[in-house]
Amino acid sequence: MQALRYYRQKDFRLENIDEPTPKANEAKIKVKWCGICGSDVQEYLSGPKMVPTKPHPQTGMSAPVTGGHEFSGEITEIGDNISSFSPGDRVVVRPTMPCYQCHYCRQGRFIQCQVLATLGGAAHGAFADFTVARDDCLYKLPDNVSFEQATYAEPLACAVRAVQRSGMQAGATVVVIGAGPIGLLTLQTALACGASKVYVFETVEIRRKLAEELGATASFDPREGSPGKLIANLTSGRRAEIVFECAGTASALLLADSLSGRGSTILQMGVPNEPVEFPFYNLFMREKTIIASQGYVNDQFKTALDFIDNSKISCDPIMTSSKISLNDIIEKGFEQLTGSNSHSHCKILVTPQG
Ligand SMILES: [Zn+2]
Ligand SMILES: [Zn+2]
CATH class of the missing domain: 3.40.50.720 (NAD(P)-binding Rossmann-like Domain)
Structure with missing residues (x-):
């Protein structure tokens, strides 16, 4: 499959890699849409920031890592021990992975987790055809929330x-x-x-x-x-x-x-x-x-999804910016967002299909 891998500053590569396999408590997800975040642009311009240069204490991963953390998709396969999700489920993924064990996690302060990892940072993300995510990161999409709208749950949180x-x-x-x-x-x-x-x-x-x-x-x-x-x-x-x-x-x-x-x-x-x-x-x-204020904790991600579901927040006018294919992510994504007319873009959404 294709994946955009973050090597270092100004060195993001679209490469062919093996499809991931879900381990226990993980689901494999066919990515539908993934937004390019300001933090991805920062990583491109002046990284490494999110992507670890030495093995991350929780995930063991370091550059190159597949980027992309504002995403939705469909579950295609589940690992052992997953009972609340099944293949075919439409989901949005909370990319933060608290350890749930450290001092801060035990107090519910998940964003302050001492070994916090994020999909698309210290674990492979969703600028790819497929990715895997832990089941505590998965949220089923209400029927009236589109895959495109769901990508806004993360920044909205x-x-x-x-x-x-x-x-x-x-x-x-x-x-x-x-x-x-x-x-x-x-x-x-x-x-x-x-x-x-x-x-x-x-x-x-x-x-x-x-x-x-x-x-x-x-x-x-x-x-x-x-x-x-x-x-x-x-x-x-x-x-x-x-x-x-x-x-x-x-x-x-x-x-x-x-x-x-x-x-x-x-x-x-x-x-x-x-x-x-x-x-x-x-x-x-x-x-x-x-x-x-940096990021969000799990309940706030759920609140964001609820806000989209009950139309408290309109994502559509923001989304009109542009929708591009993963094949074009460097040229029509990162280069646009870092070029001279970067302000004419608001949010760029990327799909591996198309
Ligand atoms: Zn983001
Ligand atoms: Zn923790």
């Missing part, structure tokens, strides 16, 4: 966790910085959880339009005028109670400071690659809190 960690109350005034896939899903999650107003700051016009289509109260280009004064005018001087920083740049974090008010909370969801200078004096004087 990150938004669910961030909103939960923010302690957001119904009626809150919220800002989302960055309207890429994570920002757009966070916007919708905040609305679904009762935010009364969500203002979006984004430099790319088509993404601002998308944000408004998906329910943003208003969207702005942060390079125009004075964003801090703008938000103050819209909120009787109080500014935002919660700011979700989904861009991952130094300027976005400074923007988060100017948009947030007294006693506010800033959720760091973007991934800054460099150390950032930040005015902690403002944080102190206004008693602001910064909370990092």
Whole structure:
């Protein structure tokens, strides 16, 4: 079968490898769709990050590893000891594999697992015709959720966790910085959880339009005028109670400071690659809190799937970006997302069939 293997930075290879065989408690899955995540792009541009360079303590794997972690498919074979799934089941896969034994796992803090492995990182993922996954990672797809929509459960789970960690109350005034896939899903999650107003700051016009289509109260280009004064005018001087920083740049974090008010909370969801200078004096004087939010735990993945199932979240406008074949994943996937017109893409979905 074909698989996209992550060797190192700028060295991802589409290769022919043997189909995997499920071990006990594992299912073999025929991959239908798999999204390209910002973390895959980071791995391509400046890896290795997710892919271990020496044997991973849980899986024993190291580069090259098959990438791809936002995926859905159909079970074709099951290993021993699996009773709740059978061949033919449509599933979405939670790519995180907690050990369930360490100090953090025993407290349910699975994303902080000391030996956490992820399919498409420290285990083979789904940019391939087939993959295998542990049964605790499998979730049956409700009939009305398509394979394409299901690929959004993974990034959406990150938004669910961030909103939960923010302690957001119904009626809150919220800002989302960055309207890429994570920002757009966070916007919708905040609305679904009762935010009364969500203002979006984004430099790319088509993404601002998308944000408004998906329910943003208003969207702005942060390079125009004075964003801090703008938000103050819209909120009787109080500014935002919660700011979700989904861009991952130094300027976005400074923007988060100017948009947030007294006693506010800033959720760091973007991934800054460099150390950032930040005015902690403002944080102190206004008693602001910064909370990092990374990934999700098992219940949050299930909540994300439920949100898609009961249409709390619309994935379709985000999905219009592009759908490509695994054969074209380098040229029409990674090169597009790292090239000069990368902002014209939102989410790219990949299928091995076609
Ligand atoms: Zn992802
Ligand atoms: Zn653990």
